[in-house]
Amino acid sequence: MPDDNDRKQKEITGFSTGANPTGRVLISILFDKALRFFLKRSQREDPVDRAVDYKTSAKDVIEACGVPHPEVDLILVDGQSVRFGYQIRADSRVEVFPYSPGHDPASRLQERGIEAFVADGHLGKLARDLRLLGIDVLYDNTAADRDLLMIIRMTGRALLSRDRRLLMHGAIKNGFFPRSQQPLEQTVEVIRRFELSSKLAPFTRCLRCNGILNPAPKESVLGRLQPLTKLYYNDFSQCSLCGQTYWRGSHIEKLQKRVRALCNQ
Numbered sequence: 001m002p003d004d005n006d007r008k009q010k011e012i013t014g015f016s017t018g019a020n021p022t023g024r025v026l027i028s029i030l031f032d033k034a035l036r037f038f039l040k041r042s043q044r045e046d047p048v049d050r051a052v053d054y055k056t057s058a059k060d061v062i063e064a065c066g067v068p069h070p071e072v073d074l075i076l077v078d079g080q081s082v083r084f085g086y087q088i089r090a091d092s093r094v095e096v097f098p099y100s101p102g103h104d105p106a107s108r109l110q111e112r113g114i115e116a117f118v119a120d121g122h123l124g125k126l127a128r129d130l131r132l133l134g135i136d137v138l139y140d141n142t143a144a145d146r147d148l149l150m151i152i153r154m155t156g157r158a159l160l161s162r163d164r165r166l167l168m169h170g171a172i173k174n175g176f177f178p179r180s181q182q183p184l185e186q187t188v189e190v191i192r193r194f195e196l197s198s199k200l201a202p203f204t205r206c207l208r209c210n211g212i213l214n215p216a217p218k219e220s221v222l223g224r225l226q227p228l229t230k231l232y233y234n235d236f237s238q239c240s241l242c243g244q245t246y247w248r249g250s251h252i253e254k255l256q257k258r259v260r261a262l263c264n265q
């Protein structure tokens with residue numbers, strides 16, 4: 001039984017540690033080190049103590065701390081795994097973990113096997129690098145947030161974005177916030193996060209429009225070639241969507257070097 005001093009203290013602070021359906025509850029949230037990047041600097045070392053409305057969902061509590069839900073793969077409340085909709089109770093100790101290949105299938109929150117993406121308008125170089133490796137990425141630098149959300153609702157693609165508010169949107173089920181600002185490092189991060197290393201197929205996708213490239217007989221693309229290209233090259237491929245022609249020319253060497261750099265990370 002709480003003594004009078006306890007009760008008085010709770011009245012003063014306005015918090016309840018009991019089952020008061022109209023009150024606020026105090027909880028402690030410990031984020032895994034890999035997620036502390038999203039927290040305010042002052043909260044990165046210790047568990048975050050928060051007062052939340054009674055019956056607030058785990059998802060809302062975690063996002064209120066700055067961590068978008070697509071970054072969360074496991075939530076433990078007092079040692080038990082819970083889903084995003086779990087309603088947090090008083091005096092709970094919440095632990096939050098990022099994606100990890102090893103999480104138990106019954107407890108993990110993120111879908112596996114994702115191979116199709118949409119990148120927001122600031123990630124053009126990342127989209128190009130992923131396409132270079134054969135990964136399916138929609139990208140349009142004029143797309144507004146509502147366009148991205150519509151594509152995601154229609155196709156179920158995962159969102160790649162450094163806009164954490166957008167990643168927190170209820171329509172987003174799968175997504176990733178690249179930590180690095182460098183396209184090469186971002187590409188490696190995406191390959192690791194979605195376990196794509198065995199799925200890479202360099203030079204099979206159009207860098208301009210994401211279409212699939214098909215081998216093209218030289219005669220069929222002659223009209224599109226510069227005189228020297230006609231003279232020196234024989235292996236061509238063409239985009240099935242936009243018709244862009246590719247050949248194994250000197251410009252490919254630079255791209256091959258980049259592919260090697262990406263694959264060796």
Ligand SMILES: [Zn+2]
Pocket residue numbers: 206207208209210211239240241242243244
């Ligand atoms: Zn194309």
